[in-house]
Amino acid sequence: MSDAEEAAITFVRAWGEAVLRTVERVADVRRRAAALNRELDRVWDRDGEATLTVIWRENWTEEHTLIWALHQLERWVARLAVERGEEAPQENVTLRNVRNALEHLDEAELPDDATAAVAGDNDRRNRSLRTLPGGQLYIATGGRIFGAFDLRDLAAIAQAQVDRVDLEATARHEASVDAAADSYADKVIDERRDTP
Structure with a gap:
């Protein structure tokens, strides 16, 4: 295995684990927001509302x-394929467009309701935002991530990549142990043949 392939495997694992950790953090903050929303539905108070704003951020x-x-996981999976001489998986265009729209969110128009950012009238700005359904990016939290991804699906994508590199590592380790055992057995057999 080349050093570049080994590095790509490391980064696939690192970004896959980062996705899984972040999915857990998103799920946790959503649970806290839901609990506080239920409490505020029963008894509204200013401190609770302020806390909810912090949780939203x-x-x-x-x-x-x-x-x-x-996005980083997807890029490193592609790099790993290249290092192995395989065809890289097809890029998730929606992921690319959402990432790019987020990168240029400061250029978007933010309507008064602030549940979605829209591309606006300047055709030279926010090209990725224009490619999203309705030319908008949902910036409200809860539900699908930015209106495009289910949290469980993102976790499954990351888990599949982490599992894949784990299985490959296990297979390499087992092959190494088998090769060492075979080499030792061959050495013992050769020594016994050479002993009068």
């Missing part, structure tokens, strides 16, 4: 981080 940034980690 945490949720939004975790979801953004999740998209970045997933």
